[in-house]
Amino acid sequence: MTIATEACASRHRDHLVRLQKAYTDLLSEHGFDAVAIYSGHARSHYADDQQASFAAYGHFIHWTGAASHQHDWLLIRPGHSPQWFYYAPADFWHLATPAPKGVFADFMTLTPHEQPQALPASVASGSRLAVIGDVDPQALPEGATGNPPALCHALDELRLYKDAHERHCLFVANQIALEGHRAARAAFTAGGAELDAQLAYLSASRQRESELPYQNIVGVNAHAGTLHYQHYDKYAPDKPRSLLVDAGHRHLGYCADITRTWTGSEADPLFSALIDGVTHFQQRLIEGLAPGVDFVALHERMHQHLAELLIATDLVDASVEAAVESGLTRAFCPHGLGHSLGVQVHDVAGRQRDASGTPLPPPARDPALRLTRPLEAGMVVTLEPGLYVIPMLLAPFREGRHASVVDWAAVDRLANHGGIRIEDNVMITANGYDNLTQAEP
Numbered sequence: 071m072t073i074a075t076e077a078c079a080s081r082h083r084d085h086l087v088r089l090q091k092a093y094t095d096l097l098s099e100h101g102f103d104a105v106a107i108y109s110g111h112a113r114s115h116y117a118d119d120q121q122a123s124f125a126a127y128g129h130f131i132h133w134t135g136a137a138s139h140q141h142d143w144l145l146i147r148p149g150h151s152p153q154w155f156y157y158a159p160a161d162f163w164h165l166a167t168p169a170p171k172g173v174f175a176d177f178m179t180l181t182p183h184e185q186p187q188a189l190p191a192s193v194a195s196g197s198r199l200a201v202i203g204d205v206d207p208q209a210l211p212e213g214a215t216g217n218p219p220a221l222c223h224a225l226d227e228l229r230l231y232k233d234a235h236e237r238h239c240l241f242v243a244n245q246i247a248l249e250g251h252r253a254a255r256a257a258f259t260a261g262g263a264e265l266d267a268q269l270a271y272l273s274a275s276r277q278r279e280s281e282l283p284y285q286n287i288v289g290v291n292a293h294a295g296t297l298h299y300q301h302y303d304k305y306a307p308d309k310p311r312s313l314l315v316d317a318g319h320r321h322l323g324y325c326a327d328i329t330r331t332w333t334g335s336e337a338d339p340l341f342s343a344l345i346d347g348v349t350h351f352q353q354r355l356i357e358g359l360a361p362g363v364d365f366v367a368l369h370e371r372m373h374q375h376l377a378e379l380l381i382a383t384d385l386v387d388a389s390v391e392a393a394v395e396s397g398l399t400r401a402f403c404p405h406g407l408g409h410s411l412g413v414q415v416h417d418v419a420g421r422q423r424d425a426s427g428t429p430l431p432p433p434a435r436d437p438a439l440r441l442t443r444p445l446e447a448g449m450v451v452t453l454e455p456g457l458y459v460i461p462m463l464l465a466p467f468r469e470g471r472h473a474s475v476v477d478w479a480a481v482d483r484l485a486n487h488g489g490i491r492i493e494d495n496v497m498i499t500a501n502g503y504d505n506l507t508q509a510e511p
């Protein structure tokens with residue numbers, strides 16, 4: 071083993087030890103002797119034998135990193151090695167799943183099993199058993215409790231704080247995703263269409279589309295203004311003005327979620343200045359990250375920076391306060407500043423006060439904000455301010471008392487550039503932050 075792989079293995083083992091200790095405490099606290107975690111399985115299309123792409127249940131990935139495993143079970147019992155029942159039926163249609171290797175072989179009991187969906191019989195007889203995941207409640211063994219909410223809230227809370235193994239996985243996922251972003255940009259600059267940028271991204275980041283942690287958003291020109299634009303145009307535009315790529319990668323289960331926006335050869339200079347402006351204030355927001363920072367307040371700060379940029383570029387003629395309070399900045403950026411990131415791209419526990427699961431809803435005017443709690447060391451969050459021309463949201467401001475506040479001619483010139491989003495993935499540390507989207511020194 072090289073020193074690097076030894077360090078990886080040691081971090082990985084520490085991660086499993088941490089989970090075993092945390093699960094032991096939580097099972098005792100919530101009155102269970104054991105928990106069985108189901109990975110889940112893909113569903114077939116209606117009246118068809120073809121299946122949708124699949125991602126395993128988050129709590130299963132938290133232990134295993136195995137986002138593609140279907141029909142697997144994990145049994146966690148205090149005082150025993152975790153037992154991983156991996157689905158390996160005798161099947162000549164598909165390649166059999168190999169036994170998990172590496173640290174798992176030392177730390178877990180690995181047992182092949184053959185029954186799809188069903189909890190292995192040897193587990194079904196346990197007393198005070200919790201069963202979590204996408205399980206048919208009718209199929210629970212007698213006496214078992216399916217998805218007990220209090221335990222699930224506490225396990226979600228555990229996912230919020232990342233250890234050294236998880237930090238490393240997220241960093242590697244980011245570095246590989248950045249390779250993809252570079253290639254997507256080059257494909258666009260060379261005259262490619264959205265589909266060319268997407269294929270270049272997949273090729274450079276060595277992944278098939280079904281492995282992505284979310285469907286990549288690759289928007290050229292006005293498409294960059296549709297927040298979750300879901301198509302890949304096969305034809306390059308006559309006038310390339312902009313490209314927005316929001317694209318990720320998984321490493322050992324952990325997700326990158328990175329967005330970059332670039333100008334095309336026909337871009338309006340104002341659009342270029344706005345990309346610089348959003349990039350600049352995104353970095354300023356990141357520089358303010360530390361334990362204790364209230365993410366709702368930081369989201370509000372994003373709106374102030376956005377107002378300052380709109381005013382500095384003469385798109386808006388108003389005070390910062392008026393631009394924010396009138397709702398104008400929210401018409402230019404209707405999504406949240408960021409969210410928790412982990413084994414799911416929009417990771418769990420962002421809107422609960424603590425392990426009790428007490429809801430912490432977003433402010434009424436920010437319904438899309440997915441993270442509403444103060445930051446703490448170990449959290450990994452995205453920082454993703456945006457600025458878009460979304461005609462549906464701007465329409466109310468074209469009339470009435472705000473009509474003269476906005477330079478509508480400039481806004482209309484920008485509409486065929488769509489919008490801008492700049493997104494990095496950042497870990498909160500004891501003293502500040504660690505930007506996982508930047509190359510390590």
Ligand code: GLY
Nearest residue numbers: 284316327454493
């Ligand atoms: N890629 C989805 C998001 O940024 O939240």
Ligand code: MN
Nearest residue numbers: 316327328329
């Ligand atoms: Mn994203």
Ligand code: MN
Nearest residue numbers: 327452454493
């Ligand atoms: Mn995101």
